[in-house]
Amino acid sequence: MIEPVALADFFMSFFTAALIILTAVVYVALYTWAEVKHKRLVKYASWFVYAALIGCVLLFSRIMHLNGYWQILSVLMALGYWWMPRLILRLCVATHEEDAG
Amino acid sequence: MSSQAINSSVSKVIRPLSMDKLNGGQKLAVHYFTVAMILFMAQLLFGLLAGMQYLMPDFLYNTLDFNVNRMVHINAMIVWMLYGFIGSIYWFLEDESGVEIVGLKWGKIAFWVLTVAVTIVVLVYLLVQTGSGTKSSIWLINEGREYIEAPRWADIGIVAVVLVFFYNVAATFSKGKWSGIAGVLTLDLVALAGLYIAGMFYTTNISVDQYWWWWVIHLWVEATWEVLVGCIMAWSLMTLLGVRRKIVQTWLYIEVALMFGSGILGLGHHYFWIGTPEYWLTIGGFFSALEPIPLVAMVVHSIYDSGVHHFKTRNHPAFAWIIAHAFGNFFGAGVWGFMHTLPQINLYTHGTQWTASHGHLAFFGAYATINIAFFYLAVQKMRGDCWMGGNMPDNGWKWKAAMVLLNLGVVGMTVALLIAGYEQSFIERAVEGSTWGGYFAAQSHPWFIQAMVWRMVFGVMTFIGGILLFWDLLTIGKYEPRPAVGVSQ
Amino acid sequence: MNENRPVWASESFWKKVAVWVTAGSFVILIFLTFDSISQITAGGSRVAAYTVINKKVTYRFDKTKNRYQPVILDQDEPLFGQMLDEKQAYELVNLGKLTIQAKNCMNCHTLLGNGAYYAPDLTKAWLDQGWGTAASREMLMLQFLQNPGKYARTYGTNRKMPQLGITEKEAKGIIAYLKWMSTIDTNGFPNNFTAIDAEED
Numbered sequence: 001m002i003e004p005v006a007l008a009d010f011f012m013s014f015f016t017a018a019l020i021i022l023t024a025v026v027y028v029a030l031y032t033w034a035e036v037k038h039k040r041l042v043k044y045a046s047w048f049v050y051a052a053l054i055g056c057v058l059l060f061s062r063i064m065h066l067n068g069y070w071q072i073l074s075v076l077m078a079l080g081y082w083w084m085p086r087l088i089l090r091l092c093v094a095t096h097e098e099d100a101g
Numbered sequence: 102m103s104s105q106a107i108n109s110s111v112s113k114v115i116r117p118l119s120m121d122k123l124n125g126g127q128k129l130a131v132h133y134f135t136v137a138m139i140l141f142m143a144q145l146l147f148g149l150l151a152g153m154q155y156l157m158p159d160f161l162y163n164t165l166d167f168n169v170n171r172m173v174h175i176n177a178m179i180v181w182m183l184y185g186f187i188g189s190i191y192w193f194l195e196d197e198s199g200v201e202i203v204g205l206k207w208g209k210i211a212f213w214v215l216t217v218a219v220t221i222v223v224l225v226y227l228l229v230q231t232g233s234g235t236k237s238s239i240w241l242i243n244e245g246r247e248y249i250e251a252p253r254w255a256d257i258g259i260v261a262v263v264l265v266f267f268y269n270v271a272a273t274f275s276k277g278k279w280s281g282i283a284g285v286l287t288l289d290l291v292a293l294a295g296l297y298i299a300g301m302f303y304t305t306n307i308s309v310d311q312y313w314w315w316w317v318i319h320l321w322v323e324a325t326w327e328v329l330v331g332c333i334m335a336w337s338l339m340t341l342l343g344v345r346r347k348i349v350q351t352w353l354y355i356e357v358a359l360m361f362g363s364g365i366l367g368l369g370h371h372y373f374w375i376g377t378p379e380y381w382l383t384i385g386g387f388f389s390a391l392e393p394i395p396l397v398a399m400v401v402h403s404i405y406d407s408g409v410h411h412f413k414t415r416n417h418p419a420f421a422w423i424i425a426h427a428f429g430n431f432f433g434a435g436v437w438g439f440m441h442t443l444p445q446i447n448l449y450t451h452g453t454q455w456t457a458s459h460g461h462l463a464f465f466g467a468y469a470t471i472n473i474a475f476f477y478l479a480v481q482k483m484r485g486d487c488w489m490g491g492n493m494p495d496n497g498w499k500w501k502a503a504m505v506l507l508n509l510g511v512v513g514m515t516v517a518l519l520i521a522g523y524e525q526s527f528i529e530r531a532v533e534g535s536t537w538g539g540y541f542a543a544q545s546h547p548w549f550i551q552a553m554v555w556r557m558v559f560g561v562m563t564f565i566g567g568i569l570l571f572w573d574l575l576t577i578g579k580y581e582p583r584p585a586v587g588v589s590q
Numbered sequence: 591m592n593e594n595r596p597v598w599a600s601e602s603f604w605k606k607v608a609v610w611v612t613a614g615s616f617v618i619l620i621f622l623t624f625d626s627i628s629q630i631t632a633g634g635s636r637v638a639a640y641t642v643i644n645k646k647v648t649y650r651f652d653k654t655k656n657r658y659q660p661v662i663l664d665q666d667e668p669l670f671g672q673m674l675d676e677k678q679a680y681e682l683v684n685l686g687k688l689t690i691q692a693k694n695c696m697n698c699h700t701l702l703g704n705g706a707y708y709a710p711d712l713t714k715a716w717l718d719q720g721w722g723t724a725a726s727r728e729m730l731m732l733q734f735l736q737n738p739g740k741y742a743r744t745y746g747t748n749r750k751m752p753q754l755g756i757t758e759k760e761a762k763g764i765i766a767y768l769k770w771m772s773t774i775d776t777n778g779f780p781n782n783f784t785a786i787d788a789e790e791d
Contacts, residue, residue, distance in 0.1 A: 001379050003656070004448045004781060007531050014523070017440040021393055025400055025431065032401045036408035064445045069383075073390055084394060088401040094599030095351050096409065155708070158749040163739070166752040167708045168697035234689030234760045245691030247705055281601065285608075303691075305684045308630040308637050308774055311704060312623075347601055354604035358611045365615035374779035375702045376630045376637050382777065384622075448781050452703030452711055525707075535780030537720040540710040541745030 003065035133188030140181035185472030198277030211265035281350035308376030324364040363391035422474035429466020455522030484578035499573035506566030513559030521552035657778030686767025735761035
């Protein structure tokens with residue numbers, strides 16, 4: 001069912017896992033900031049960080065031996081971190097609508 | 102507003118720490134907060150003793166052994182956090198429902214019953230420690246199951262007290278107005294009490310034992326407690342920052358959906374290695390990967406809010422602790438959790454200092470911070486709603502120093518334990534295959550020993566921070582002439 | 591009062607989502623719980639019956655499963671030289687469990703990896719090479735549990751188990767418990783563990 005991490009990949013397994021969460025949050029933060037303040041440069045920066053996130057997810061998936069149906073997890077992470085902030089931000093705007101009016 | 106405060110900007114006024122302006126629930130809350138702080142100090146003290154024994158195994162050997170110190174350390178934590186939560190809810194119950202608490206008298210009795218019970222349990226832990234291999238030991242001395250060691254008689258007492266608390270909450274909301282917060286809170290308390298009962302039986306089979314044991318531990322800490330904190334935060338946002346109820350409640354529901362949606366089946370990440378079927382590897386792995394979603398939502402929302410609104414807070418210490426909560430929760434639960442949650446790596450990290458590292462930061466970040474924030478809110482009101490913004494009389498050095506020491510101390514311990522855990526999982530688990538020889542080889546490694554020294558150093562720092570915090574809570578606002586400025590946007 | 595919030599951003603919508611997500615997750619959990627409990631009941635497919643303590647047991651790498659797996663050999667190895675029937679075996683193992691709880695073992699040791707980290711994991715303690723040979727094991731364990739200070743096994747760390755007043759009967763129960771526990775199928779945890787008599791097989 002699972003193929004454990006190889007001894008040689010020990011450090012990288014933790015490192016990439018931590019980086020996934022960290023880059024994800026930086027990406028999410030930059031994305032939101034760019035949208036709220038309409039900053040083009042920040043938006044490009046967020047794409048850059050997202051690319052780094054994808055890199056981490058790929059490396060992580062290889063180290064963790066996410067083969068077979070475990071690949072769904074990799075895809076979920078890649079898509080999820082892209083779409084989640086968009087959905088949440090739309091929700092923020094929509095739920096706060098009365099405030100603006 | 103206190104007129105005394107305005108008139109005497111020259112002569113030194115003393116604001117008493119008084120319960121006069123508190124409503125009935127708030128008075129009871131102060132009792133809960135006081136015991137919570139005492140238990141917090143006990144947690145820190147016994148943590149120090151246990152940590153010391155890693156460095157000096159003969160320290161208190163056969164007098165106050167590691168198992169006793171560690172049991173008091175983690176039990177005090179669970180209980181002080183619960184005291185904090187219960188207190189916080191009593192604090193806002195009358196404001197939120199619009200009526201006086203129904204059956205407050207019973208609530209007071211329950212508080213004393215619980216506190217006396219906790220005292221007896223701790224005394225028995227310390228003085229009797231262990232019993233013979235009989236059921237009566239489990240009923241009277243110690244159940245011997247991590248986190249829920251309290252003997253069975255105390256379990257029953259705890260459930261009885263929680264039922265009184267539940268009655269206070271449900272009956273008060275029923276009499277006054279039901280809100281979204283009230284609904285979520287009431288249902289969450291039912292779950293909280295119900296889950297505790299899942300841990301109240303004896304079984305020979307350890308797989309079955311641990312299966313239900315995790316229902317209590319995980320579904321408390323990673324589901325119902327989080328929602329409880331969500332309710333407390335929701336109320337705080339409305340009253341302190343003036344956020345509109347409709348918005349707060351919508352987001353409370355969103356949070357409940359995200360937390361329970363990822364957290365309930367996230368239980369699976371504890372079912373990898375206890376005898377339970379292989380499908381839990383998949384379920385646990387997938388749902389653990391979903392657990393950062395609520396954190397993502399929080400980041401988006403807070404940046405959105407800070408960009409769109411301009412909140413001013415009238416309680417800087419509380420606000421600072423809420424920020425510490427956001428960071429602590431993110432790193433402790435998010436980063437530290439995800440690093441060792443998938444079975445592919447958890448096979449090696451399970452049951453090592455990794456767990457201790459994650460546990461320290463996650464409990465502190467998610468729960469200790471929020472309770473401390475609430476203590477500051479309570480103290481502000483007890484000092485007659487005094488100013489707690491910038492430029493405090495003594496520059497607020499105590500709360501700032503306590504904040505720095507506590508946070509730095511916990512982060513330092515977490516990093517030290519992370520290094521120890523990394524080394525242990527590598528040498529003991531992966532290379533040596535978890536034999537006793539492998540265990541002790543890992544414990545004797547210089548990385549491990551040095552990590553334990555640093556853990557001790559940061560533990561002492563945390564302890565000093567705790568003392569300062571206690572002192573500050575007793576004195577902050579005492580010489581503050583200015584009243585607090587009202588809620589503003 | 592009527593706002594221009596879309597349905598998917600309304601309070602009532604999310605209230606329903608919260609209720610359905612919670613209820614749905616819980617129903618799935620209940621369903622899985624029935625299935626899991628049936629498999630981990632003693633004598634079930636993953637957790638051996640208590641009479642397993644009459645048998646020789648070990649832990650090996652399983653090539654088809656690609657992980658370690660407890661093995662119950664078709665060879666008698668009665669504990670303390672005495673074959674036990676179902677009831678006797680249960681009583682002995684049960685005494686072990688009661689003692690393990692009453693002595694608060696879990697706040698130093700881990701069992702199945704859960705507990706504290708001050709002392710070794712006990713999941714495969716019965717099969718640990720630290721006992722030397724299978725022949726000497728029972729005696730050593732019995733001595734150690736009753737007098738852990740004198741027969742300390744600290745591997746140079748000086749970290750000794752405290753004197754917990756464990757009686758001979760209780761010690762036998764604990765040993766039976768450890769033997770039974772070592773046969774639980776823990777999905778390959780711990781990995782890479784070499785059992786005490788691995789060479790003999």
